[in-house]
Each structure stands twice: as C-alpha cells, then as structure tokens.
Amino acid sequence: xxxxxxxxxxxxxxxxxxxxxxxxxxxxxxxxxxxxxxxxxxxxxxxxxxxxxxxxxxxxxxxxxxxxxxxxxxxxxxxxxxxxxxxxxxxxxxxxxxxxxxxxxxxxxxxxxxxxxxxxxxxxxxxxxxxxxxxxxxxxxxxxxxxxxxxxxxxxxxxxxxxxxxxxxxxxxxxxxxxxxxxxxxxxxxxxxxxxxxxxxxxxxxxxxxxxxxxxxxxxxxxxxxxxxxxxxxxxxxxxxxxxxxxxxxxxxxxxxxxxxxxxxxxxxxxxxxxxxxxxxxxxxxxxxxxxxxxxxxxxxxxxxxxxxxxxxxxxxxxxxxxxxxxxxxxxxxxxxxxxxxxxxxxxxxxxxxxxxxxxxxxxxxxxxxxxxxxxxxxxxxxxxxxxxxxxxxxxxxxxxxxxxxxx
Ligand SMILES: Cc1cc2nc3c(=O)[nH]c(=O)nc-3n(C[C@H](O)[C@H](O)[C@H](O)COP(=O)(O)O)c2cc1C
Numbered sequence: 001x002x003x004x005x006x007x008x009x010x011x012x013x014x015x016x017x018x019x020x021x022x023x024x025x026x027x028x029x030x031x032x033x034x035x036x037x038x039x040x041x042x043x044x045x046x047x048x049x050x051x052x053x054x055x056x057x058x059x060x061x062x063x064x065x066x067x068x069x070x071x072x073x074x075x076x077x078x079x080x081x082x083x084x085x086x087x088x089x090x091x092x093x094x095x096x097x098x099x100x101x102x103x104x105x106x107x108x109x110x111x112x113x114x115x116x117x118x119x120x121x122x123x124x125x126x127x128x129x130x131x132x133x134x135x136x137x138x139x140x141x142x143x144x145x146x147x148x149x150x151x152x153x154x155x156x157x158x159x160x161x162x163x164x165x166x167x168x169x170x171x172x173x174x175x176x177x178x179x180x181x182x183x184x185x186x187x188x189x190x191x192x193x194x195x196x197x198x199x200x201x202x203x204x205x206x207x208x209x210x211x212x213x214x215x216x217x218x219x220x221x222x223x224x225x226x227x228x229x230x231x232x233x234x235x236x237x238x239x240x241x242x243x244x245x246x247x248x249x250x251x252x253x254x255x256x257x258x259x260x261x262x263x264x265x266x267x268x269x270x271x272x273x274x275x276x277x278x279x280x281x282x283x284x285x286x287x288x289x290x291x292x293x294x295x296x297x298x299x300x301x302x303x304x305x306x307x308x309x310x311x312x313x314x315x316x317x318x319x320x321x322x323x324x325x326x327x328x329x330x331x332x333x334x335x336x337x338x339x340x341x342x343x344x345x346x347x348x349x350x351x352x353x354x355x356x357x358x359x360x361x362x363x364x365x366x367x368x369x370x371x372x373x374x375x376x377x378x379x380x381x382x383x384x385x386x387x388x389x390x391x392x393x394x395x396x397x398x399x400x401x402x403x404x405x406x407x408x
Contacts, residue, residue, distance in 0.1 A: 006345060009075035010143040011100050012172055014044055015203040020220055021227030022241040023175075023205055024234055026050055026079040026103070026149065029382050032289055033068045034258050036076060037342065038251075039234060042242040045227070046076050047149075050105045052118075053082035053091035057356045063349060068284060069098050071341045077147065079103040081118040088132045089139050090356025092146075094349050101145030101172065104132055109151070109181040120151055120181040126162050130169045137170035139355060145172035149207075151181050152192045159192060160199045167200045175205040175229055194223040205229050213243045235296040235384070247297040253329050255297065256320075259290050260331030261342055269339055276330045278316040284344050291319055292385050299388065308392050 014021050024031060024039045026047035036046040048067060055062035067078065078099045082088035092102040106129055108119025122129050129148065136146045148171055152159045159176075166174060176196055178188035188208035197204045206225035210216055216228040234240050237247050238255075261269075263282035280287070295311050302310060306326065313319045323329045334342060 006069070006071060006098060007074055008143075009100050011045060011075050011077070011145045012143060012203070014075065015173065015226045018044055020216060021045055021203075021205065022216065023047070023207075023227050023229035025207065025229045025231035026077075026105070027231055027235070029289070030235060030293065033070060033073060033344065034255075034262055034285065034289070035238070035293060036073055037070070037258050037262075038255055039238050039241070040072070042239060044075070046073075047103060047229075048076065048078045048099075050079045050081050050108065051091070053080040053087040054084075056080070056091040056094070057087055057353070060349075063094070063347070067095060067098070067347070068344045069347070070344050075100040077101045077103045077145070079105055079149065081105045081108065081113065082132060083117045083122060083128060085132055085135045086356055086359035086361070089136045089359055090353070092136050093139060093355040094352045095347075096140055096144055097352075098345065098347050100143075101147060102136065102140075103147045103149055103175070104129065104136075106148055106150040107177050107181070109184065123150065123153060123162065123181070126165065129162070130165055133166060133169040133171050135359075142172075147171060147173050147175065149175040149177065151177045151179055152189055152196070154180055156192050156195055159196055163196050163200050163204075167202050171202060173203040173205065173226075174200075175207055175227075177207045179208050190219070190222050193219075193225065197224045203227065207231070211240075212245070213241060216241075232384075235293070236299055238297065246300055249301070249327055249329065252294065252297055252301075252323070252327070253332070255293060256323070256329060256331040257334065258342070259285055261334045261339055262344065264339070266343070269333070269336075275333065276320075278320065278331070280315055280317070282316075287314070287316055287319075288381070290316065292382070294319065294323075295385065295388055304392070311389055311392065 022043040024036065024043050024046040026049055028049040031047055031049050040046050051066045056066060069076065076099045078095045080088055080091050080102060082091065082104065088104060095102065105119055106122045110119065113119035114121040133146055133148065140146070148166055163174060176193055178190065178193040193206050203226035205227035206219050206223055207229040210219055210228055210230050211233040219225060219228050230240060237244065239247060239251050260276070260278055262284050263278055291313065298310070299307070310322055313322065320331070
C-alpha cells in the first residue's frame with residue numbers, strides 16, 4: 001500500500017502521545033508542499049489544500065498540479081472535495097501510498113462549492129457524507145486515517161447527531177471549524193465545540209480564530225479538543241506553533257531555501273552557475289505561491305513603502321533582488337542530505353485507478369474527458385492576497401487596477 005521510499009506516520013497515535021496536536025490547516029493555494037515543509041518543523045500534522053476528487057481521478061494533469069510530496073512530508077493528510085463514493089474512494093485509493101490519511105471537506109462555504117453540492121452543502125444531506133466515509137474506511141486499511149472537516153450548524157443537536165454518526169461510520173478523527181457556514185469571521189462558538197467533544201470518543205481538532213500558541217492551549221482548556229488547527233495566523237507567522245509572536249528573518253531565510261531547493265533537480269544541484277537564483281518558470285513552484293507567502297510573512301516587517309513595492313512585484317528575479325537589498329537574504333543551497341530528502345517524489349498512480357473504475361456507475365463512464373471539474377487556483381490571485389493589496393490602495397505609485405477573478 002505505501003510508497004516503498006516514503007516514510008509514513010500513524011496519525012492516530014499522535015493524538016494519544018502528544019498533549020496537544022498542532023495542526024496546519026488545509027488552505028487552497030497555500031498549504032502546498034513547500035509551506036508544509038516549512039511549518040512541519042514546528043507542528044505535528046499538516047493538510048494539503050482541498051483537491052477536487054473528481055478532477056484528481058480523471059486527469060493526470062490535475063494529479064500532478066494539485067498534489068506533490070517528498071520524503072519529509074509526513075504526517076500529511078490529503079483533503080478532497082467530493083460528493084460521490086467513486087470520486088472520494090477512487091481519489092483516496094490513488095493517493096494513499098503518498099500520504100497518511102485523507103480528509104473529506106464538508107465545511108467549504110464558497111458559493112461555487114455549494115453550487116456543486118460540495119463542502120458545507122454536504123451537511124444538507126449527511127447520509128451522503130456517511131456513505132463516503134464508510135466506503136473509504138472499508139477500502140483502505142488502518143492506520144491510514146479517514147477524517148472529516150466540517151463546521152458547526154445553527155442547531156447544536158444537529159451538529160452532535162452528525163458527529164456521532166460519523167464516529168459510527170469509522171471516521172478516525174474530525175476537525176470542527178466552530179463557526180456556522182454563514183459566519184466566516186468573528187468569535188467561534190466554544191460551547192458548541194465542547195458539546196461535540198463531549199459527545200464523541202474519537203479525537204476532535206478545534207479550529208477557528210486562533211492566533212497564538214497560548215490561544216491553542218486556551219481553546220484546549222475550554223473545550224477539551226485533542227488538537228488545534230490554525231490557518232490565517234499561520235500564513236503571517238509560520239513560527240506560531242513554536243511560540244513565536246511574529247515571523248523572524250530566519251524563517252524568511254528558511255522559506256527562500258526551501259523554495260529554491262525545491263526547484264533544483266539532481267543535475268542542477270551540482271551545477272555552480274546561477275547559484276541562488278530561481279528561473280522564472282521553475283519546476284515545482286509558482287511565483288504566486290513563493291511571493292504570496294512572503295507578502296503574508298513580511299506584512300508586519302516591511303514598512304508601508306516597502307510593502308507597496310514588494311507586493312506589486314511579478315517575477316522571481318525582482319523579488320529575490322528586493323530581499324537581498326533590503327535584508328541581505330539570499331537563497332542557500334541545502335546540504336546533500338537535506339536536498340535528497342526534499343526532492344519532490346514522482347507519484348505512480350498507474351495500477352491504482354481500478355478502484356475508481358470499479359465503483360464508477362455505468363452512466364458516468366459516458367462522460368467526455370472535458371466534463372470533469374477543472375479549477376485552476378493559479379488563475380486568480382485570491383481574496384486574501386488582494387485584501388492585503390487593497391490595504392495599500394489609494395497611495396500613489398502603484399497600479400492596483402489589475403482585475404482578478406475569485407470564484408465565490
Ligand atoms: C487562504 C485560505 C484557504 C483555505 N482553504 C481551505 C481548504 O482548502 N480546505 C478547508 O477545509 N478549509 C480551507 N480554509 C479554511 C481554513 O482551513 C480554516 O478552517 C479557517 O480559515 C478558520 O481557521 P483560522 O481562523 O485559523 O483561519 C482556507 C482558509 C484560508 C484562509
């Protein structure tokens with residue numbers, strides 16, 4: 001079942017050996033391999049961004065775009081958005097040798113997800129969720145975990161009913177974002193979270209609004225959660241789980257090193273020309289991913305003027321030059337051992353599609369290749385990044401007129 005080279009971790013064991021399991025949230029665009037490698041030094045469990053299981057099953061391109069991993073990328077949970085057994089179980093079976101568990105997204109509140117009966121829309125028909133979890137558990141052996149990330153509902157009794165039923169279906173653990181689908185910010189409902197924790201026997205990870213390590217312990221004390229998951233605050237401070245109050249320049253240096261080395265191959269690692277530079281279209285890394293993380297990490301470090309320039313850069317060369325001139329930071333080559341551990345693996349999915357094919361109903365097999373859901377997150381800049389840019393709007397010298405498209 002597992003990839004011969006890739007080490008695995010028993011995720012459930014973490015919940016019984018750690019006092020508090022610190023979790024990096026699934027984040028579309030952001031919780032990609034390089035970011036997971038950065039934060040996993042300080043946290044216990046990481047999630048990939050949400051991947052559309054439908055595309056993952058049908059398209060080689062989707063698989064290589066959406067999922068990358070390396071030897072040190074463990075423990076990692078692959079999160080899928082799915083609403084059919086063949087998509088969820090098929091995708092999970094394909095990715096299983098390369099991760100430690102899969103998670104079903106039942107919390108995404110975005111309009112496009114609701115329109116496709118994905119994410120939090122699944123809560124309208126919980127029987128579907130139970131079926132997906134049950135079938136996946138039947139097909140993939142433990143210790144591989146099957147989990148669900150969801151939100152609380154208006155009526156606590158409904159939330160408890162769903163969570164208890166999930167437990168009966170064999171879910172390994174669950175993550176509760178303690179806000180309702182219509183409430184994206186503001187305080188979380190700690191009492192509802194505690195009620196869920198007290199009503200199930202499987203470990204519960206609490207999520208929502210936590211901005212510091214003290215905040216993690218505080219949420220655990222108030223609700224009894226086994227783990228705490230953080231998203232937004234981890235983007236601006238990847239050292240949060242280490243107890244740090246803000247991003248240090250050492251952390252920025254680490255980000256540069258991880259990104260730079262991830263673009264090298266075994267051959268280019270040994271070349272000495274162009275040392276410390278990143279070509280404009282490197283393998284395994286987009287400028288958007290590299291740059292957005294720096295924008296978030298350096299938000300409190302840069303002056304307003306520096307932000308206005310840096311946030312508007314569009315190529316590796318300019319960004320690297322800016323960081324060198326401003327802080328004297330330049331990407332450094334990993335030692336050979338570090339490098340070998342960080343090289344992205346080439347997952348082999350051949351021979352693992354049979355579960356998907358076996359489960360797929362006959363009428364679905366008539367679909368054309370183009371019918372699967374194609375969602376390219378790199379096409380848009382993302383709301384979070386554009387919000388940062390908007391904060392600086394109105395000042396002269398920057399052109400913020402570029403239009404962007406966020407599916408919501
Ligand atoms: C940029 C971004 C992308 C996100 N993508 C996902 C995702 O792919 N899957 C998911 O379940 N939640 C996603 N979320 C929601 C977070 O995982 C988390 O539940 C939410 O942000 C609340 O946690 P926080 O208050 O610590 O940010 C995303 C959040 C952000 C900010």
